[in-house]
Amino acid sequence: MNGPHDLGGQHGLGPVAPETDEPYFHAEWEKRALGVTLSCGAFGAWTIDESRHARESLPPATYLSASYYEIWTRALETLLKRHGFLTQAELDAGHMLEKGAQPKRVLKAEMVAGVLAKGGPCERPVATPPRFVVGERVRTKNFNPETHTRLPRYARAKKGVVEAVQGSFVFPDDNAHGRGENPQWVYTVVFDGGEIWGEGADPTLTISIDAWESYLEQA
Amino acid sequence: MSERHHGHGHDHHHHDNHFTDMEARVKALETVLTEKGLIDPAAIDAIVETYETKVGPRNGARVVAKAWGDPQFAEWLKRDATAAIASLGFTGRQGEHMRAVFNTPDTHNLVVCTLCSCYPWAVLGLPPVWYKAPPYRSRAVIDPRGVLAEFGLELSAAKKIRVWDSTAELRYLVVPERPDRTEGFSEEQLAELVTRDSMIGTGLALSPEAAR
Numbered sequence: 001m002n003g004p005h006d007l008g009g010q011h012g013l014g015p016v017a018p019e020t021d022e023p024y025f026h027a028e029w030e031k032r033a034l035g036v037t038l039s040c041g042a043f044g045a046w047t048i049d050e051s052r053h054a055r056e057s058l059p060p061a062t063y064l065s066a067s068y069y070e071i072w073t074r075a076l077e078t079l080l081k082r083h084g085f086l087t088q089a090e091l092d093a094g095h096m097l098e099k100g101a102q103p104k105r106v107l108k109a110e111m112v113a114g115v116l117a118k119g120g121p122c123e124r125p126v127a128t129p130p131r132f133v134v135g136e137r138v139r140t141k142n143f144n145p146e147t148h149t150r151l152p153r154y155a156r157a158k159k160g161v162v163e164a165v166q167g168s169f170v171f172p173d174d175n176a177h178g179r180g181e182n183p184q185w186v187y188t189v190v191f192d193g194g195e196i197w198g199e200g201a202d203p204t205l206t207i208s209i210d211a212w213e214s215y216l217e218q219a
Numbered sequence: 220m221s222e223r224h225h226g227h228g229h230d231h232h233h234h235d236n237h238f239t240d241m242e243a244r245v246k247a248l249e250t251v252l253t254e255k256g257l258i259d260p261a262a263i264d265a266i267v268e269t270y271e272t273k274v275g276p277r278n279g280a281r282v283v284a285k286a287w288g289d290p291q292f293a294e295w296l297k298r299d300a301t302a303a304i305a306s307l308g309f310t311g312r313q314g315e316h317m318r319a320v321f322n323t324p325d326t327h328n329l330v331v332c333t334l335c336s337c338y339p340w341a342v343l344g345l346p347p348v349w350y351k352a353p354p355y356r357s358r359a360v361i362d363p364r365g366v367l368a369e370f371g372l373e374l375s376a377a378k379k380i381r382v383w384d385s386t387a388e389l390r391y392l393v394v395p396e397r398p399d400r401t402e403g404f405s406e407e408q409l410a411e412l413v414t415r416d417s418m419i420g421t422g423l424a425l426s427p428e429a430a431r
Contacts, residue, residue, distance in 0.1 A: 008333035008384065010357040016369045017354070018421070022347050024271050029245040034270070034345070035263025036249050043257070052335055068336055068351035070241055077248065086251050094247040096254035109261035116269055119312040119341075122388050150386045152333050154360065167316070169388055186387050197361055204379045207360055210387035 001053075001146050004060035008154040009197070013064075033069040037076050042115055043103030045083045048122075049176035053148040054078045124183035126168040130213070132187055136162045137219040140189070140211065148176035151215045155207075159219045160191040163208060171212055185213040275344035278309045279392055280413035282342055283424075284406045286319070287397040297321065300392065304342060314341020314390060320383060321394045322420075327378050328393045329367070329420035331359035332385040339390035343415060350419065360384060370421045393417065395424040 007013070025031050041051065054075035056063070063071060080086050084101035107115060132138055142157035143149070150172050166188055170181040193205030252258040282304055286293040295303040300317040304310075317339060320328045332338065336351035349355050358366050363380045367373070374380070383391045395417040401409060404427075412430050416422030 005334055007353050007357040009361045010353070013353040013357045015354055016349050016352075016358070016366055018349050018370055018416075019347070024275075024345055025267075026348070027242070029242045031267045032245050032249050032263060033241075035266040036245065036252065036258060038266050039258040039262055040252070055335065064353060067241075067348065073241065073245055073248065080248075080252075085257060086255065090251045091244075091247050094250055096251055100255065103257060106257060106259065107262045108259045109265045112262050112265040112269065115312075116266070116274075117311040119310070119315045121315040123316060150334060152384065152386060154333075155384075166318075166387070166389055169316075186389075188389075190381075202362075202364060202380065204377070205363060205382065206379070207382045207384060209384045210389050212387070 001056060001148065002144055002153060003056040004058070004063040005056035006153050008152045030067075030069045033073045037072045038116075039107045040076055040080065040085075042105060042107040042111075043083075043085070044105060045085070045101075045103055046079050047170075047175050048120060049148060049170070049172040050178070051075060051079060052172070053176040054082075056148070122170040122181075123167050124170055124181060126183050126185065130165045130185040130187075132162045132165070132185075132213070132216060132218075134162055134164060138162055138187075138189060138216045139219040140215055141217060145173070147173065149173045151211065152209065154196055155191065155209050155211075158191050158195050160189040160195065160208075162187050163190045164188040166210060169212070171214070173212070173214075187211050187213070187216065189216065270340075270345050274309075274311075274340060276342075276415035276418065277410070278307075278344070279339070279342035279415070279418045280410040281307055281406070282309070282319075282392065283394050283413045283418065284409035286394055287401075287409050288404075288406050293321075293394075296394070304392075309341045311341050313337070314339050316389050317342070317392060318389050319392045319394050320381075322396045324396070325379055326381055327374055327420065328381050328383060328391075329359060329363050330383045330385060330391045330393060331356060333357070333360055334384075334386060337385040337388075337390065339392050341390075342392050343418060347415075367421060370416060372422055393420045395422075398424050398426045400427055 055071050058074055086100055090097050139159050140156055166186045168183045169186045171184045174182045188208050189211050190206050190208040193201040286296050296319045300319040304317050322328055333356050336346055338346040360382050363382055412425045414422050417424045
């Protein structure tokens with residue numbers, strides 16, 4: 001989707017403002033937001049792709065004015081409601097009002113180390129060989145789906161070169177919407193700054209994206 | 220070295236505009252989930268403790284220091300970063316598929332996630348606020364030199380800049396150039412020169428003098 005999250009190349013968003021000796025958390029609620037988000041992810045009820053899509057589907061004004069833990073929290077509320085674990089009435093009341101869906105697993109303290117160390121690998125085998133080879137010139141497709149995609153707007157319909165074949169991975173454009181993992185080959189594709197930004201681009205700049213095979217065609 | 224590396228003398232900006240709202244919102248969420256038996260508050264404490272004390276940029280610094288001192292490890296890191304990093308005990312969430320990219324005298328690498336906040340947690344821990352915020356995500360790809368200047372880093376005009384937009388599940392670790400005058404340093408001494416920002420590309424490794 002052409003949502004507020006697709007930020008590459010936008011102007012007017014202000015200085016980066018790095019903070020000296022930044023703490024891991026700026027408030028206690030951020031710690032709880034992190035822990036609640038990861039705990040609910042461990043239910044196994046949704047994928048990382050569905051959760052990314054829930055975040056980017058926030059209203060643009062909300063998304064752009066929120067801290068990242070706020071974005072996570074708001075998207076988590078959406079996911080929990082969508083999958084029947086709680087209701088808006090319960091969030092408004094601040095208490096349980098009814099029994100909701102039950103997850104496949106509840107993350108207990110003693111499971112945390114193992115779950116975090118395992119992570120969520122998303123490399124999957126595919127039956128076909130890669131369509132593109134290292135050094136091949138490719139063009140990214142031009143499309144504007146209302147659904148989830150990982151091809152940023154700034155890199156659509158641009159010519160680049162395949163720099164690496166990175167393996168085959170779950171295809172987020174399908175997986176975010178419950179259409180299955182449908183793995184594809186992923187390529188690192190590198191573009192000249194001038195191809196992306198045109199006139200006035202930094203002549204020393206190259207940019208790469210990691211692109212699923214269906215994002216690409218021969219140039 | 221032609222680059223200058225200033226300190227981070229910037230003002231502290233507050234990014235969290237909804238402190239009390241968010242406090243109440245997260246409290247309600249945690250309470251409802253706990254009453255339903257869907258979360259274990261002790262698990263939340265364990266997650267927070269993990270990222271406050273165990274998983275952070277010192278992990279990545281150890282990887283870089285080892286690569287500086289051990290050419291065979293550096294070669295392995297270049298070829299199969301996930302396995303090389305796992306050999307030091309760093310695995311797991313948001314580090315499942317690692318790639319290491321090496322700065323050279325010709326090229327400086329910079330990592331961003333323009334679409335969300337993808338970051339190599341297993342080696343760098345939780346991302347800083349600025350990495351996840353719109354200014355960095357919008358500008359790193361179109362104005363990397365302007366962004367680097369805000370970190371006090373001015374690269375020579377001839378230096379090539381390669382920006383890696385983490386659009387898939389690969390997570391990038393920048394291996395900065397080894398500073399001069401570090402011959403004979405132990406891995407522990409070398410690791411002290413490796414800052415978090417130098418592994419994102421918004422900084423360089425410290426000189427031995429600057430690290431003191």
